[in-house]
Amino acid sequence: MKGAATMVREPIRRVTVGRWSAELLPRQPYEAQYVADRPILGFAFESQAGAHAYASDRIRPFRARPNGLAYVPKGCDVFSRSSAGGEYLILRGFELKGPSGVPFSDRSDSAAAAAAHALRRLVLSHAPCDSLSYEAPIIALVERLQSHMDQEPDRRGAADSMTAARLKRIEEMIEARLGGALTVQELADELGLSTGFFARAFKAAAGRSPHAYILDRRLARARALLASGIKDLCAIALATGFSSHAHLTTAFRQRLGISPSAYRRGLAAAAVGHP
Known part of the structure; x- marks a missing residue:
């Protein structure tokens, strides 16, 4: 690929809307230990693997599904670490009805996935938005x-057929063939399934259609290549399975609310502001 490559670390992006606050954490290795001072909603855009513990339980290995x-809950102590991490959304400042409940993770919910992706699009776009746009x-x-x-x-039903092992197998197949x-x-x-049944099972397990x-x-691979400093957008498009620079740009705008060039400029500006 053409162009000098200089890696730019993607920043943590934060948005405050009234009493709500949202953080979009980039994919990166992490180790965190804390006691929640208020309820926390999390959403994993990507698969993650590592080890974690909730409420003083023993540390266990985990592999979280995408979406x-x-x-x-408030007062829960948490430990989590991952050598690779994954893009993650954190929401605070909300109120729930009834008991605080017990912590959980890795719940598949297509409506939650649609809302999280819409919120990420607003956060990444840097476009001026009124509070109502974020509130929805x-x-x-x-x-x-x-x-x-x-x-x-x-x-x-269909979700039962998409076991963790099967989902991992499909994710690995997709990652290996993103450029083709x-x-x-x-x-x-x-997996030896019909196309229709597979599509239903995958969406039930991963929160998104195949x-x-x-x-x-x-798009995640394209973002990583942009952060790596590769300047040739045509080369990035072909390396990530898009037919052209225009196809990549259209997908970026539709899904992330920003063009690849503007996204790269935002990374460069963040790097200057956060050495």
Whole structure:
């Protein structure tokens, strides 16, 4: 690929809307230990693996699925570490009805996924937005969390067929082929399932349709290449499965609310402001 490569670390992005505050954490290794001073809603955009412990329980290995909803009640002590991490959204300042409940993570919820992706798009775009624009996805996320607090989600049916091992196998296949042609039929064939059943099972387990998930992963790879300092957008497009620079730019704008060039300028500005 053409152009000198200089790695730029992606910043933590923060937004405050009234009593709500949101943090968008970039993919990076981490180790965190804290006691929650208020309830925390978390959302993992990517798969993550590492070790964690809640409420003084013993430290256990974990592998979290993509588009997973998480919750930590006030007063809960948390330990978590990962050698790679993953892009993660944290929301604070909300109120829940009823008991505070117990912590959980890795809950699949397509409505929560849609709201989290909409909120990420606003945070990344840097475009001036009124509070109402941010409130809609924030409220939707809190409502989905309340739903999980009120009643255990129904995990029967198609979701049962997408085991953790199967989901990991499909994720690895997608990552290995992001730069080339890939169809949902091929993914279904990998597991010996019909295309329709596979699509339903994948969405139930991963919170997004296979098509949306593949596009999310291609954009995540493109963001990483932009941060690495590669300047040739055509080369980035071809390396991430897009047919052209224009195709990449359109997907960036539609999904992330910003062009690749503007995204790269934002990274450079953040690097100057945070040496």
